[in-house]
Amino acid sequence: MTSARTVHPQPCVDHTRTVDAVAPVSGEHYFREALTLLPVGILMLDERGMMAMVNPQAHHLFGYEREELIGKPVELLVHGLGFQSNAGLWAEPFVIPQSRGRVPLDDLCARRKDGTELRVEIELNPFHFDGANVTLAFVIDKTDRYELRRQREDLAHLTRVSTMGQLASSLAHELNQPLTAILSNVQAAQRFMTADPIDLAELREILNDIVQDDYRASEVIRRIRAVVKKGDLDVIPLDLAAVVRDVVALVHSDAIVRGTRVTLDIDTALPLVRGDRVQLQQVMLNLLLNAFDAMADVPPVDRAVSVTLKSVDNGMVLAAVRDRGHGLTADKLDKIFKPFFTSKPQGLGLGLSISRSIIDMHRGRLWAENNDDRGATFYVALPAGDAMEEDESR
Numbered sequence: 152m153t154s155a156r157t158v159h160p161q162p163c164v165d166h167t168r169t170v171d172a173v174a175p176v177s178g179e180h181y182f183r184e185a186l187t188l189l190p191v192g193i194l195m196l197d198e199r200g201m202m203a204m205v206n207p208q209a210h211h212l213f214g215y216e217r218e219e220l221i222g223k224p225v226e227l228l229v230h231g232l233g234f235q236s237n238a239g240l241w242a243e244p245f246v247i248p249q250s251r252g253r254v255p256l257d258d259l260c261a262r263r264k265d266g267t268e269l270r271v272e273i274e275l276n277p278f279h280f281d282g283a284n285v286t287l288a289f290v291i292d293k294t295d296r297y298e299l300r301r302q303r304e305d306l307a308h309l310t311r312v313s314t315m316g317q318l319a320s321s322l323a324h325e326l327n328q329p330l331t332a333i334l335s336n337v338q339a340a341q342r343f344m345t346a347d348p349i350d351l352a353e354l355r356e357i358l359n360d361i362v363q364d365d366y367r368a369s370e371v372i373r374r375i376r377a378v379v380k381k382g383d384l385d386v387i388p389l390d391l392a393a394v395v396r397d398v399v400a401l402v403h404s405d406a407i408v409r410g411t412r413v414t415l416d417i418d419t420a421l422p423l424v425r426g427d428r429v430q431l432q433q434v435m436l437n438l439l440l441n442a443f444d445a446m447a448d449v450p451p452v453d454r455a456v457s458v459t460l461k462s463v464d465n466g467m468v469l470a471a472v473r474d475r476g477h478g479l480t481a482d483k484l485d486k487i488f489k490p491f492f493t494s495k496p497q498g499l500g501l502g503l504s505i506s507r508s509i510i511d512m513h514r515g516r517l518w519a520e521n522n523d524d525r526g527a528t529f530y531v532a533l534p535a536g537d538a539m540e541e542d543e544s545r
């Protein structure tokens with residue numbers, strides 16, 4: 152059955168016919184033929200959001216027979232389209248004003264007949280057809296792209312965890328310090344408690360020290376958890392300076408173990424960037440650890456990494472990680488960003504390629520240059536403000 156009230160106001164036109172049914176050779180016939188040829192699923196919705204026509208690509212995509220869909224609400228396939236209507240996209244239920252033009256809806260969750268879910272992108276187009284206002288919904292299956300993104304995120308997570316593995320012993324050491332201090336402070340407090348009279352001022356100071364040490368230990372744990380956390384991409388306005396400070400704090404003990412000084416120089420009025428905190432931390436962590444590695448054979452006195460953050464004229468925020476290591480030969484300048492390129496015996500060769508795809512996804516740029524004197528500088532340029540939009544096609 153179809154919704155005769157809206158899309159089919161004239162009884163002589165039957166919109167429920169299959170697109171390949173015998174039909175008079177008319178403009179409408181050619182229109183229906185054209186819809187079957189297009190390589191995307193297409194649903195024609197009447198003013199109440201009922202499916203008045205579906206092309207074969209659409210009903211195959213959802214695993215239905217055509218007849219099972221005609222006259223049914225589109226919500227059967229795509230949950231949430233009705234909410235878009237409530238949110239004011241539609242002037243009347245499922246009538247998009249012509250003036251509004253096409254309405255793209257990204258990353259919607261749809262459901263096949265067998266109950267499995269798929270990710271789709273839907274573009275709604277207001278259309279005047281046969282005297283009625285209808286909506287043509289182009290449905291694009293994004294399952295593959297979604298799966299690709301999920302795999303990319305899994306890989307990024309795996310390399311983050313493996314990077315943290317490299318830091319494990321220095322972090323354990325860093326964690327041990329406040330724990331040891333807490334233990335000896337508690338022992339001191341126990342001794343003070345046996346005195347008569349009890350020196351309350353001294354006890355108060357000891358308790359304050361314990362609180363501070365506890366805070367230090369939980370900060371180390373917070374930073375570790377922030378990096379190894381696995382979650383969905385969360386793009387928000389970010390203070391890149393805070394991201395960088397966190398990463399520098401995380402590598403602090405590793406830098407000490409390797410005899411490397413790290414300096415930070417951050418512009419005071421740095422604009423926000425839009426990005427995912429964990430992913431940008433991953434990039435900065437990778438650049439810093441690479442810089443440390445590059446200076447392994449440099450005399451300790453020369454082992455220095457400087458991190459600068461500033462805003463530049465073209466509306467970008469520029470982060471630079473500058474080391475005094477062995478630098479890059481001309482052929483390496485580009486090769487190092489390819490997956491699995493590594494010059495380290497234990498290297499995976501994934502850090503820079505993942506970092507570059509993260510920065511690309513943030514509509515930024517990551518590149519390397521040799522310094523005039525010695526070593527290399529890695530630059531990350533990110534658009535300031537709201538310039539980034541998540542683009543899953545990348």
Ligand code: ADP
Nearest residue numbers: 441442445487493494495498499500501502503
């Ligand atoms: P990995 O660290 O596992 O080798 P990366 O993708 O992070 O993987 O780095 C790839 C290669 O790029 C490194 O093996 C190294 O040869 C080179 N490289 C990275 N950073 C630097 C640097 N700061 N100075 C010199 N070479 C570098």
